[in-house]
Amino acid sequence: MLQITGVSRRFGEVTALSEVSLDIRQGEFFALLGPSGCGKTTLLRILAGFESPDSGAVTLDGADLLSLPAHRRPINLMFQSYALFPHMTVAKNVAYGLERERLPRAEIRERVEEVLAKVGLAEMAGRRPQQLSGGQRQRVALARAIVKRPRLLLLDEPLSALDKKVRAEMQLELKRLQHEVGITFVVVTHDQEEAMSLADRIAVFSAGRVEQVDEPVALYERPRTPFVAGFVGASNLFEGAVHDGGLDGGALGVLPGTGDLPEGTPALLSVRPERIRLEDFGVPDEESPEEPAESPEPAAESPREEPVSEKPESVEEPETAESVEEAVSEEPVSEKPESAEEPESTEEPETAESVEEAVSEEPVSEKPESAEEPESTEEPETAESAEPEDAAGPSEGSGDAAEGSEGGSGDDPGEAPDRSKDSGAPEGGGVLRGKVADVSFYGGVSHISVVVPGRPAPVLVAAQGATRVRTGSAVALHWAADDGVLVPQ
Amino acid sequence: MRRPRLLYVPFWVTYVFLYTPIVVLVAMSFNAGKSPYVFAGFSLKWYGELAGNATIREGLVNTLVVAAGSTVLSTVLGTLLAVGLARHTRSRVLDALGVLPAVLPDLVLGIGLLVFYAAVKMTLGLHSVLLAHAVFGMAFVTAVVRTRLTHADTSLEEASRDLGATPLATFFRVTLPQLAPGVAAGALLAFTLSVDEFVIAFFTAAPTTPTLPIVIYSMVRFGVTPEINALATLLLAVSFTVVIVAQRMTRLTESLS
Structure with a gap:
């Protein structure tokens, strides 16, 4: 017109x-x-x-x-x-x-x-x-x-x-x-x-x-220029060249991503903060400077994944909170289902769902679907199936398996660390490893900045709900190839 | 918190200094005696004499004609000039030239106009004084309206055009109402300045049609009489009224906008 x-x-x-x-x-x-x-x-x-x-x-x-x-x-x-x-x-x-x-x-x-x-x-x-x-x-x-x-x-x-x-x-x-x-x-x-x-x-x-x-x-x-990737929404930008479908980020290694660019092209890889899943190995010195009341000592030892959304149940039951791990990768944007895992079989699934919906305050066009599994706790496979996009990623299994096992062994904190270490070992536990520099919570979302060696700016991670990750924790970052977008430079 | 009384002393001294002559003048205008300096009882006789003085009446009429005519002329032209300067040029030189007559010495303007009138072979009379007063009145109106325009919101005019108003309709329905307080203030200023303007009128008036200040001047040459005091008191009253009206008007328009 x-x-x-x-x-x-x-x-x-x-x-x-x-x-x-x-x-x-x-x-x-x-x-x-x-x-x-x-x-x-x-x-x-x-x-x-x-x-x-x-x-x-x-x-x-x-x-x-x-x-x-x-x-x-x-x-x-x-x-x-x-x-x-x-x-x-x-x-x-x-x-x-x-x-x-x-x-x-x-x-x-x-x-x-x-x-x-x-x-x-x-x-x-x-x-x-x-x-x-x-x-x-x-x-x-x-x-x-x-x-x-x-x-x-x-x-x-x-x-x-x-x-x-x-x-x-x-x-x-x-x-x-x-x-x-x-x-x-x-x-x-x-x-x-x-x-x-x-x-x-x-x-x-x-x-x-x-x-x-x-x-x-x-x-x-799918930002097509570096400017768009940086301007529209928060984004982690990695510089490098296209390599093997992903991005060769130099010191950071090959990072998973998608985009139809010829091999070797200089490019930026854009990863949205809420697409990054955090695997928490706790604070090395086992201190809990930020929230000592909420995170008892055992929490530091057991690797946890970043909780997607704060569940009322887990708050009420501290011993659950330590060992529980929840999926980080909530999907704020459009069609992808959000995986909301509830290792402790919840009495009231409705409550959990409504909490999540109230919390999700993202630039969403469609409301994220909350896939709930109150009774899935015995089978790791079920947990994985709840996050189809993760299956595509190179970090496949490392997080999800851990989650599953964690979920299954919610009552037994000792088992979870072993499983997650096993699955995480071959890739060094995620795409990148780093240390949490800052945690802040506003708008129903936890904003975590992670300092990664070899990268000047911290990597930003967003997780739905209040997080239990504390400043100083060693973490591994996961994202699937689908979640990283290659942008020509 | 009370301030020390001593601080008020300069304040009162200033006011006494400013207003003593005026109070004396007003008081003497009610003098029964013939001397303008020695008070000899209350009387309104000088006001009566004033009313009967044909020269003064004539001067007053001349002054009012000149003031009214030059005010109309300078308000219209000054407003247009201000709008033109504010909206259609970015020249600072033109801007300065527009308001220059306001600060030009009256003597320069008077002599200049006299020379100009002689050059174009124009006869002197009320019309020549009126035009001369319009020249400096316009400068004052321009200055006042121009200031208001710089604070005015140009998006109002754009909104008007956007809504389908022609530039002319925009000027009359949006620009002018916005400027009204400034235009009114400029007009009052031009009027009061014209009423007591002496130097330029002295150069450009014909001997047969003197304005009031010229009449007063020629009377004073033979000594100040209580009649002059009465006249001055009346002029004072008019000036005060105008100032108060102007203040009220701006307050009114400010509360409206």
Whole structure:
């Protein structure tokens, strides 16, 4: 519907846009995402008609857009500052655009009432903008923009001025309205969460160029440029060259990953923190500086895997907590099932499930499925089958077998270490080994940074729920080839 | 916490210094006697004389005509100039030139205008004073409105255009209402400045149509009379009213926006 072809714009020495081409479809919720100064706002202003490009073409439904002045374009913009007219009431603000079309008064009144009802501000019609709250102002701005029924609605950082609670509300509201009115939305934002949660497709901008255009999930799971891998979501990036389907990371050895790049190509390997599974060997000196109360001494000896989610049961029963190990690899993104293991046969599976769902607060498009196995404790194989993606990884078995055995021998802490050492031995216990440098818990997720010898920056690991890993623990990191994405450099 | 009383002394001294002459002037305007310096009882007779003085009445009418005309002219032109400077140029030189007449010495402006009028063979009269006052009034209006424009939100104008308003409609429906307090303040300033402007009026007025300050000047040349005091008191009253109205208006518009 909207075609942007080779648009460039320079401001003196600065190139704001360089050969940008995009194709935005009818009825789509499209996001332009990038850090500030990447040119996305310039593109928005070009579309609105406040800026003209140095070169390139923009067509709307096949007709040239650039030759039209701003006030003749069938495009409306919702300003970041909302730009409500302070000297007019809410109703007058909304009616402004219709009055400029010289529509009959009755029709204007009708449409204003209709749109104000739609955004839930019917009673505020007589107020002035400065008497409204931030969220209400935004609704007025939105109503004023959509009442003209534009072909295209541009939104400049629509949620940035709102506080967190109102943001979540408005996010849903925006999606609902977009669905209802069927207008094509183009949103500009520097906030990847905003883009991911709102948009059907996202164009990632960097330094005036489009890095990648994709759906949110694809953008997150299959970044095609180093910038996208680093900008969209947290990511661990490893430098090296493609080797044997994975990445030869030099001192780090060959790291598992996937990507159709020719052998030997210089590349980055991107591994999401929540895709890394942690195998905990405890603090070497058997001290528990962080949480001595929660982790009794035996915990340090028995290798544990990072718990995915805090189970109420395990908290209640300390002797379970020591020996229990839980799968680290929860799958925040899309289709993959989350393995939630419960070695101690739980009395109430429902409770565990609801806890997990409440905790999972990831950039998810679909809710992770929680595969629960209250009674599976005797069979390691069952545990493995719960994590199909792990089977593909080179670390196959090392973690899962340990888990299984751990689960099976939940009552016997002595058995678990042996089993896990056995399975971990051939590969040195994971893709990488390191030491936990820091553990923090927020948003229902534990963020663990692990210092790995031979890598300057720590590797970030995210685990659902509160973790029992402590600072200073020796750990092994596991991930499957599917979880590492090779990005050409 | 109480401040030491001593700190208030400079404050009161300043006010006494500023307002003693004015108080004396107002008091003397009610003098029954003929001397402007010796008070000899209360009387309103000088106000009566003032009302009967045809020269003063004529001067007052001339002044009001000039002030009203130049205010209208300078407000319209000054506002347009300010908008043009703020929105359509980035030239700092033009910006400075726009407000220069406000700080130019009156003498320079007066002589310059007189020479210019002579060069274009324009007759002198109220119209010439009116145009002359519009020149410096415009500079003040421009300065005031320009300041307000730099603080105004350009996204409002963009929003207006985005909603389908032509540039003209945008100016009248969005830009101007935003500027209204600044425009009003500029207009009041231009009016009060024009009413008591002497030097430029002295150069550009015709001898047959003197403005009030010129009339007062010629009267004072033969000595100050209580009549002058009465006139000054009236002018003072007008100035005070205007200042208070201006303050009220800005407070009103600020509470609205």
